[in-house]
Amino acid sequence: MSTVSTKSTVSTPRPTTLEGRRPRSQDSKGHRSPGLHSSAWNAIGTTIRIVVTDAAQLGSARAMLADDLAALDVACSRFRPDSELVRIEATAGHPTAISPLLAAAIGASLRGAQLTDGDVDPTVGRAMETLGYDRDFASVPARGGALRITVRHTPQWQQIELDEVAGLLTVPSGVRLDLGATAKAWAADRSAQRIAGELGCGVLVSLGGDIAVAGDVPPGGWSIRVQDVTGDPFTPAQGPACLVAIGEGGLATSSTTARKWERGGDLMHHILNPRTGWPAESVWRTVSVVAGSALDANIASTAAIIRGTRATSWLAMQGLPARLVAVDGSVTTLAGWPEVSS
């Protein structure tokens, strides 16, 4: 019956230099957690957290997750000139051999596009750059001059040809992929399954709030606080929040309240409507979804942000438990999400 919270300020995990260690049996409020052990650090431009049910496996679990994320960054980052995703642009228009990791990540993104009728589309990379999000978000200027927008044909996910078995990808010339909408959730699922399978314990992996769980379920389930911005669970939430427990699959939240910047007086955020190449209308400040995987939860929550007022009927039709917080703070819950949660 203990909780260990660790936090590193460096992107490369170094368990020997962890900071912020709390008493093993309690968090900052003195609340007990049922035998859970966690570690947190920053990587791939976001906050990483891993929680395990077996204290003896925390170090190994953390190292495995760090390895997975390093490989993910090399394969999928659109901000690293040496990443595989960037390098394949040199062969645009031609079938190109890609790694199984990149193929699977792109496959996951295309699946998201397919299941949302193109709402979650990985071909928004160039539109994202046009709006100013062309580097790691921490380096994106908060303000800038008016944008010069050129109206052009919007690429679509159907133009991408992927043969996962052969490891061949064809991206039309001029199309730039952005896997940011799905890659974190997909990676959380993949790592949680791998770590639970190899270490034989319960695992929660959170990549910037895209959460996947696998293996043994702790008593009462995995307790997760849903809030505007992903943060330290031991620090009180800012804005509307709720506390829920899950025992399987994943939970993801998409939001228009983070990764915002301004150009020429227009407020931008990172969830684009692929049909306009412009940030989705802010009907919801957050949409949280529970699904059979973090990937599916993330696909649904992202699509809901883009669908705006049409999101509730679509989510209900999908049968996915969801919590939607409108811009004015009013909360809508769907498909079994607890209406009143602490």
Place this chain on the structure above:
Amino acid sequence: MDQEKRNLTRNKGLAWVSALTLGAGAAGAVGAVAIAVTLPQSIVASNVSSAAVARTTSNGNGSSSGVSSQDDSSQDDSSQDDSTSQLQPAAPSQAQPAAPSQLQAAAPPSNTNNPPVATSGAS
């Protein structure tokens, strides 16, 4: 005399045209029979392809099972002729994005009094 030759030539021409017409008709009839014979196989092949696609789409893990499904279909109907083999592309030879027909659901979350071990929000 010249008139007779012209008539003879014309009649031969008409006969040739008639022969052509009859031949085409016969060929058409043969073609229709061929189509009628081939059609059941085509339908079978189409059904096999659909089954292959259905099996592919039932895989929700992002992996591609289309190739093995196609192999299964070949085993099911090894006597397919060229016309049926041309239907095979209906089951994509390329691994398209793994395509379960819908997003995977999970049990709804529950209320809890346990302290949170993680948070989910914008990042």
